[in-house]
Amino acid sequence: MAGTAFEELCMLCETLAKTPSRNAKIELAARFLSKLNSPSEVSDAVRLIIGEASKDFTLNLGYSHLLKALTNITGVGEKGFLAEFGETGDLGETVRRLLEKGRRGVQQALVFRRPTIGEVAGVLREIAEISGKGAMAKKLRILESYLKRLTPLEAKYFTKNLVGEIRHGFGEGLMEEALASAFQASPEAVRNAHMVVGSLGRVGEILKEQGAGSLQSFTVKPLTPIRPMLAEPAQTLREALEEHHGRTLLEYKLDGARVQIHKHHSQIKIFSRRLTEVTKSLPEIVELAETFRGEDFVVDGEVVAVDQSGRVMPFQEVMKRYRRIIGVEEALSRIPTRIFLFDIVYLNGEPLLKKPLTERRQLLEKVAPYEFLTPQVEASNLEEAEAFFEEALKAGCEGVMAKRPSSPYSPGRRGKHWLKIKRQPEVLDLVIVAAQYGYGYRYRWLSDYYLAALNGGGGGGRPETLPDYIEALHGWRFRVVGKTFKGLTNAEIEALTERLKGLALETVGRTVIVRPEIVVEVGFSNIQPSPQYSCGYALRFARILRIRDDKKPEEADSLDRVKQLASKKLEG
DNA sequence: ATTGGCTGCCC
DNA sequence: ATTCTGC
DNA sequence: GCAGAATGGGCAGCCAAT
Numbered sequence: 304m305a306g307t308a309f310e311e312l313c314m315l316c317e318t319l320a321k322t323p324s325r326n327a328k329i330e331l332a333a334r335f336l337s338k339l340n341s342p343s344e345v346s347d348a349v350r351l352i353i354g355e356a357s358k359d360f361t362l363n364l365g366y367s368h369l370l371k372a373l374t375n376i377t378g379v380g381e382k383g384f385l386a387e388f389g390e391t392g393d394l395g396e397t398v399r400r401l402l403e404k405g406r407r408g409v410q411q412a413l414v415f416r417r418p419t420i421g422e423v424a425g426v427l428r429e430i431a432e433i434s435g436k437g438a439m440a441k442k443l444r445i446l447e448s449y450l451k452r453l454t455p456l457e458a459k460y461f462t463k464n465l466v467g468e469i470r471h472g473f474g475e476g477l478m479e480e481a482l483a484s485a486f487q488a489s490p491e492a493v494r495n496a497h498m499v500v501g502s503l504g505r506v507g508e509i510l511k512e513q514g515a516g517s518l519q520s521f522t523v524k525p526l527t528p529i530r531p532m533l534a535e536p537a538q539t540l541r542e543a544l545e546e547h548h549g550r551t552l553l554e555y556k557l558d559g560a561r562v563q564i565h566k567h568h569s570q571i572k573i574f575s576r577r578l579t580e581v582t583k584s585l586p587e588i589v590e591l592a593e594t595f596r597g598e599d600f601v602v603d604g605e606v607v608a609v610d611q612s613g614r615v616m617p618f619q620e621v622m623k624r625y626r627r628i629i630g631v632e633e634a635l636s637r638i639p640t641r642i643f644l645f646d647i648v649y650l651n652g653e654p655l656l657k658k659p660l661t662e663r664r665q666l667l668e669k670v671a672p673y674e675f676l677t678p679q680v681e682a683s684n685l686e687e688a689e690a691f692f693e694e695a696l697k698a699g700c701e702g703v704m705a706k707r708p709s710s711p712y713s714p715g716r717r718g719k720h721w722l723k724i725k726r727q728p729e730v731l732d733l734v735i736v737a738a739q740y741g742y743g744y745r746y747r748w749l750s751d752y753y754l755a756a757l758n759g760g761g762g763g764g765r766p767e768t769l770p771d772y773i774e775a776l777h778g779w780r781f782r783v784v785g786k787t788f789k790g791l792t793n794a795e796i797e798a799l800t801e802r803l804k805g806l807a808l809e810t811v812g813r814t815v816i817v818r819p820e821i822v823v824e825v826g827f828s829n830i831q832p833s834p835q836y837s838c839g840y841a842l843r844f845a846r847i848l849r850i851r852d853d854k855k856p857e858e859a860d861s862l863d864r865v866k867q868l869a870s871k872k873l874e875g
Numbered sequence: 876a877t878t879g880g881c882t883g884c885c886c
Numbered sequence: 887a888t889t890c891t892g893c
Numbered sequence: 894g895c896a897g898a899a900t901g902g903g904c905a906g907c908c909a910a911t
Contacts, residue, residue, distance in 0.1 A: 358883095361882080361883065361884095362882085362883095363881080363882055363883080364881095364882080365881065365882055365883090366881085366882095367880075367881065367882095368881085368882095439881095558886080559886090560885060560886075561885085561886095575884080575885075576884090576885075576886090577883095577884065577885085579883095579884075618885085618886065621885085621886095622884095622885060622886080625884090625885065626883090626884070626885075843886085844886085
C-alpha cells in the first residue's frame with residue numbers, strides 16, 4: 304500500500320497548533336494515527352509529530368547549517384534570514400516564508416511526487432548516519448536537495464524536526480493519550496510501555512503491529528534502559544513531611560549525574576538519564592558493579608566526582624568524566640568518581656517496579672555494600688528532618704530528597720512520591736546591561752537578560768565575545784556574570800521590554816545593549832568558574848526574584864562580592 | 876597538530 | 887535544570 | 894495539577910579550517 308503523504312502530517316500539525324483544547328488535539332491526532340497504513344508508518348508519524356525523530360538519532364545538524372543551506376537555495380543572507388525570523392520567532396515558519404518567496408535553480412516542488420511520512424523519516428535517519436571526513440558537506444547536500452523539492456509547508460515541518468522544536472502544544476504527554484485513543488489501549492498501559500521502551504514511536508509501532516493487549520508484557524529487563532523516576536520540587540521539609548503523612552525517607556541529593564546500572568549474566572551497561580549509554584566513560588563503576596551480588600540487576604543512582612580524600616567535588620568535575628570516550632584512562636586517575644545508589648528496579652528475573660520503596664531499599668542493601676548507597680534516614684518530625692538536611696549540606700549536597708516509603712518506582716514520572724528540597728538560593732542585586740529578543744511566543748519581547756555586577760577594576764583589553772563587547776561599551780564599569788529568562792511573568796516581561804527599549808544604546812543581532820539602570824534581585828544555586836565570561840565567574844540556575852526599582856545601579860553587588868561568595872563555597 | 880564552531884546532553 | 891501559563 | 898514552552902552554564906565529541 305502506498306505510504307501516507309508527509310504533507311498530510313504537516314496539515315495535522317498546523318491544525319494542532321491552532322487548536323487550544325487538549326482533548327480536541329488528542330482526538331485530531333488519534334484520528335490521524337488510526338488511518339495510517341503500517342506499523343513503521345505509525346512509528347515514523349509519531350516521531351515526526353512530536354519531534355522525537357531528532358532526539359532518537361543524533362543529526363549533528365542545526366541552526367547554522369540550516370542557515371547555510373537556506374542561503375544557497377534562496378540567496379538570502381543572515382541579515383535577510385534574521386529579518387524574516389524576527390517576524391515570527393519560529394524557525395520552521397521562517398523557512399516556509401523564505402521558500403515561498405522563491406528559490407534558485409528552478410526546482411519546482413510540484414514536479415516531484417510528494418514524499419511520504421516514511422521517506423521524510425528516512426532522510427532524517429540518513430543524515431544522522433553520515434559521519435567522518437566530509438560529513439558536513441554531505442549532510443548539507445542532502446538538506447539542500449530536500450529543501451528544494453519540498454513544498455514550503457513540508458519544509459516548515461521538516462525544519463522543525465531537524466532542530467527539534469515543533470511548538471504546536473502537542474508533546475509526549477498528549478501523544479500518549481492519542482495513541483491510547485487511536486488503538487483502544489488504556490493511557491496507563493501506553494504510558495507504562497513508553498517509560499520502559501523509551502520511544503513513543505516504538506510504542507506506536509507495537510500498537511499497530513500487535514494491538515493493545517501486547518502492551519501488558521512490557522516491564523524492565525536488564526540491558527534495556529528505562530526512563531528514570533523523577534522528583535517534584537518542594538519548598539520546605541515541612542511540606543514534604545505533610546505530603547508523606549508525617550513519615551518520609553530522606554536521602555542526600557548529590558550534585559552529580561544520574562546513572563542506571565544494568566547487569567545481565569556477566570555483562571554490565573551503564574545508561575544516562577536520557578538513556579544514552581555511558582559504560583565506556585566509567586570503567587571503575589563497571590568494575591565495581593561486577594563485585595555486587597546478584598546475577599541480573601538494574602540499579603539507579605548518582606555518580607559524583609570526588610577528590611583524593613573522597614570529598615564530593617562540584618558538578619563540573621563529573622562532567623569531565625561523564626561522556627568522555629577519549630582519554631578515559633588519564634581522566635580516571637585525575638578525577639576519581641564515586642557511586643551513590645538509591646534504588647533497584649530489577650533483581651534476578653524479577654521486576655521490582657511495584658514493590659514499595661522500603662522493600663526495594665532492603666534488596667538494594669543486599670546487592671551493594673553500604674558504602675555505595677546513598678545515605679538515607681527515616682524522618683517523622685521536623686527536627687529529625689532538619690538535622691539530616693544540615694548534615695547533607697555539610698557533605699556537599701544541594702539538598703535532600705524526600706521519598707514516600709510506600710511508593711512504587713514510576714519510570715519517567717515526576718510526582719509527589721519523590722520530592723526534592725534544595726537549599727535556599729543565594730541572592731545578588733545585579734544590573735541588566737543588555738537583553739535579547741526571545742523565540743517562539745516570546746519573539747517580540749526582550750525576554751533574556753544579561754546580568755552584571757559592579758566592577759572594582761580589572762577587565763579592559765580587546766573584546767572577544769558579546770559579553771566582552773557589552774562590558775567594553777559600558778567602559779568596563781560592569782562585569783557580566785550570567786544571563787536569565789526566568790522568574791518574570793509575561794506581563795512583567797512585556798513591561799520590561801518597553802523600559803529596556805527606552806534605554807537602548809546599540810543593537811547587535813537580536814541583542815539590545817542598554818543603559819545600565821535597571822537593578823534586579825537574582826536568585827541562583829551556585830557560582831561556578833566560567834570559561835565563557837571574562838570575569839571568570841558564572842551563576843548557575845539564575846532567575847529574577849524581583850525588580851529593584853528602589854536601587855540605583857551603583858548600589859548593585861560588586862564582582863568582589865561574587866568572588867567572596869564563590870570562595871566561601873569552596874571552603875564550606 | 877591545534878583551534879574554533881557547532882551540536883547534543885548533563886545539570 | 888527552573889519558571890510560568892493555559893487547559 | 895499536568896503538560897508544554899522557553900531558555901541558562903558547561904562539558905566532550907565531531908568536524909572544518911588554519
